[in-house]
Amino acid sequence: MGTHGSGPSFVCDGDKEPELLRDWLLKHPEALGEDVVRRWQGELPFLFKVLSIAKALSIQAHPDKRLAEFLHMNQPHVYKDPNHKPEMALALTKFEALCGFVNPEELKEVLESVPEFRALLKEHEVEMLLNVDTSNSGGGGTALQEAFTTIMNLDKDTVAEKLRELITRLETEQQVRKLTPKEELALVLEKQYPDDVGVFASFFLNYIRLAPGEAVYLSANVPHAYISGECVECMATSDNVVRAGLTPKFRDTEILCSMLKYEQGLPDVLNGSLVSPNTRRYSPPFDEFEVERLDVPEGNSIEFSAVPGPSIFLVFDGTGSITFVEGNSSPVKRGDIFFLPAGNQFTLLAKSGLNGNKQASANDGKGGNSLILFRAGVNSRVFSS
Template sequence: MESRYPKLKRLRCSVQNYDWGRSGMESRVAKLFALNSGAEADVQRPYAEFWMGTHESGPSFPLPAGCDNGGPDISRDVTLKAWISSNPDVLGDKVVAQWGCDLPFLFKVLSIAKPLSIQAHPDKELAGALHKAHPNVYKDANHKPEMALAITKFEAICGFISMEELKQVLRDVPEIVEVVGSTDVEKFIRLDEQEEEKAKSLLQSIFTKLMSASADIVALSVSQIKIRLELESQARPLTDKEQLVLRLEKQYPADVGVISAFFLNYVRLNPGEALYLGANEPHAYVSGECIECMATSDNVVRAGLTPKSKDIQTLCSMLTYKQGFPDILKGVPLNAYITRYIPPFDEFEVDHCVLPKGTSTVFSAVLGPSIFLVTNGTGTIHAGSMKQDLVAEGNVLFVPANVEIRVTSVTELQLYRAGVNDRFLESCELENGKKSQI
């Protein structure tokens, strides 16, 4: 049955001005927000995150009549979440059955001038407990698996380095041993590759001692690392990780996060490459700009590289202590113009579309909702029998389930689409098919 509401809903979206964001129009987030909202960016303020979705910390708003191809008048005070709650059919039956009357994903653009905090996101069980105990700090009860898709060259530290790499670090960075003591360090260095469970236990002990050390001890250790590396740089080229540590020290002097970077993988993405992170995995984005998608949550447990409050005990107890380099996604081509990034999470996937001038492509109808963001160029977009609608950089559109979208470029056009993971939707269809045969 045809919905009485427009198939495409333009959105006015929110911005976050965190300290680590890029200033003024050097920030892609600032530019997109200005184009999306009609507001002028403040050149003195950092613009960190552009949020597209239903989370109460940065809600999106359907635009009123006349801005979205007609339909019922919508107050600017009505959030996308409230509108969806009144019209759950736009989510599709499979999404409503799994997640209720809300978008399961949150879509963002990040502009990073200096590193985010060393952090991890809790799983659902821990998120529920943290939200109940500290609702002003942990804003919701959901988990937060996430994926970062690089727009520019992008740097991050994430996940613990391999056992052999960590053994070398413990041999080469004497300041760590001075902070945590030699007992666990010597035990770790003597481990065999097959002793993974012992490695996790010892790594947890070493990392917890490091992160829990007193501020005075940490400050002295960071200072000693800086002095030693600057001296050694005169005799040998520093490694990429050592250079990163010195960069972090300049931005966060005397911070334990500077030392903890030795424990984590240093990841550099080229544009078009993506990194995904599950619950309870340590990470910090360092620099660059990216598209980010995650489960609808804003829960962050911090432990370093931040002036904000830290919860070291919770972070150190929640981590998986899995070791090894993370998987890097390069995307799967759907056609000549669209590449899909599929993380191992049910809540989301991301498509990147690049259309040369004067070309068209189709986004097939899917069983869940989507959000489209135009990041470059101009073109037209239309759904089904609707008339073509002009789109340009900064436009954000909500597309209900079961709606096919055709996009045509006027100039070269780039856009991103976030939607529910197609593998999840296909598995629901397969399961329903099996039940119908019984």
């Protein structure tokens, strides 16, 4: 949902022919608001998505602005735009992901408990990782980069052989002991992607599990892979992805290994902040976007105040109506998506006897019947600075 050429949105206005949102905005730049027009040269700066993940997505990272411009100039058929792609995933269901490098202590435990992983590294790399000062989460960057690069560049036969050894051992040992979450994940990933080096790469990365309503954000050059679950995702307007594992798609291993931030530790998890009784806001440290969740109890209404920038709304559950100041009113239902120009305000009414997805409503721990919407917009701090 947005203006990126890889999957652009269309504006539907009554009986008129659908028009690209990008073209509509060129005719109506005021819909972006003065600050957004000035800051992003008339472009919608964010892209809004919904993901439903049945099979792990690739081990990947998104380039920063400078690298994105270089990659787009040299490989425009692969890297389709010159923009960076910070992003945030907000869990709708239980959500699993690999995100960032594990701390030095956990990596030492991997070296001591996963012999197949250790055997793939050079002896001096093992020694460097084992001797990293665990009290300094940034102290092992050089050793970590060397070790990660070694494993990601292994030949396929070596990877396949050691993976067979790993899987055989884990399948045997799970008969007599409970496997660790990472070991269980390795079994799942190997079934989805046989002989893939990404299974070993997962031991380098934090394995996180989000509850519905929790979010994780990713800056440029942070390795990650979404494993399972459903989420709404927001990002800067870009489709640039550098992949190197758990994928049949093009792999750019050299670029990935050279671009990554080799910083260790768990990512920040956001729970959102209540900005009104019915609105929870998730604000990552990126100017391009934020996401809000709006909950309108059955039979109630809320006023949505005007904001200085554009918004895209997704009706996630329920039915109701939206009424603008001038009196125009339209019904809304689960699955509807609408664009709101800057400076507009409206009233949301949740109708009784909702026909939405009660399962989805119950999963977030709220319970009850509500009209639930997600809003993507420019980060509010842009307008307050």
